[in-house]
Amino acid sequence: MKNILLVVLTLFIFSCNSSAQDKKEAKNYKITKSDVQWKADLSEMQYNVLRKAGTERPFTSPLNKIYKEGTYVCAACDTELFEGKYKYDSGSGWPSFDREIEGNVAFDTDRKLGYTRTEEHCATCGGHLGHVFNDGPETTGKRHCINGVALKFIPKKKE
Numbered sequence: 001m002k003n004i005l006l007v008v009l010t011l012f013i014f015s016c017n018s019s020a021q022d023k024k025e026a027k028n029y030k031i032t033k034s035d036v037q038w039k040a041d042l043s044e045m046q047y048n049v050l051r052k053a054g055t056e057r058p059f060t061s062p063l064n065k066i067y068k069e070g071t072y073v074c075a076a077c078d079t080e081l082f083e084g085k086y087k088y089d090s091g092s093g094w095p096s097f098d099r100e101i102e103g104n105v106a107f108d109t110d111r112k113l114g115y116t117r118t119e120e121h122c123a124t125c126g127g128h129l130g131h132v133f134n135d136g137p138e139t140t141g142k143r144h145c146i147n148g149v150a151l152k153f154i155p156k157k158k159e
Contacts, residue, residue, distance in 0.1 A: 027106075031077045031125040042076060049147045050076050050127035053112075053119070058093025061148020069156040072097075075149065077125040079104050082144065084153070090136070090143050095151065097144040098136050105129065105144075120144060 033041070038051050048054035063072070072082040072095070081104050082097040090096035103123065110119035110131065120129040129150045136143035 027126060029124060029126045033125075038076070043149075045149050046075055049149050050074075050122075050125075050129075053110075053128040054147075055130075056094075056147045056149045060093075061095060063095045063148040063151060063153055064089075064093070066153055068153075071154045071156075072146075072151045073154055074122040074125060074127055074129075075152050076127045077122060078152070079122050079124040081105055081122065081129065081151065082146070084156070086139075088137060090145065092143070092145055094130065094145050095148050096136075097146065098140045098142055100144055107132070120146070122150075 035051070039047055042050060045054075045056060049056055066084070067087060068084055070084040071080050072084065072087075073080050080101050082100055086097045086099050088096055088098060100120070106121045106123040106126075108119045108121060110117045118132045120132055121127060122129060127150060128147075130144065130146040133143045133145060134141055
């Protein structure tokens with residue numbers, strides 16, 4: 001009995017996450033809405049990804065195979081986030097880019113899976129986009145792995 005108690009206590013100590021680890025710094029975004037407003041403006045899946053940091057299933061986004069000139073904008077607020085010319089097929093099942101439009105994407109630390117990842121947000125509304133990894137192409141070495149449901153594609157207008 002003593003050994004079981006010791007094992008349980010040891011597991012408890014090593015598995016505890018302080019709630020302070022998960023608290024993100026409160027940020028003021030240019031666009032803020034109540035939960036009710038976000039739910040009214042977004043589809044259920046968009047709300048889950050953009051507002052609750054969910055993840056869409058891989059290989060389900062119609063944006064995966066679009067390789068045209070244009071701009072990918074935030075599905076919640078239309079902020080320009082990624083240029084089509086920097087999109088590539090990473091094989092991950094999510095739209096991937098080797099760089100963001102500087103200043104329009106914000107970054108945070110995500111430890112939800114037990115290890116540290118860099119989470120990406122829209123810098124205007126705070127919507128969760130995905131994560132950035134250091135296994136991208138030689139151009140930048142970055143792979144911005146983005147939920148397609150968090151984006152809208154705006155094709156470049158022909159002049």
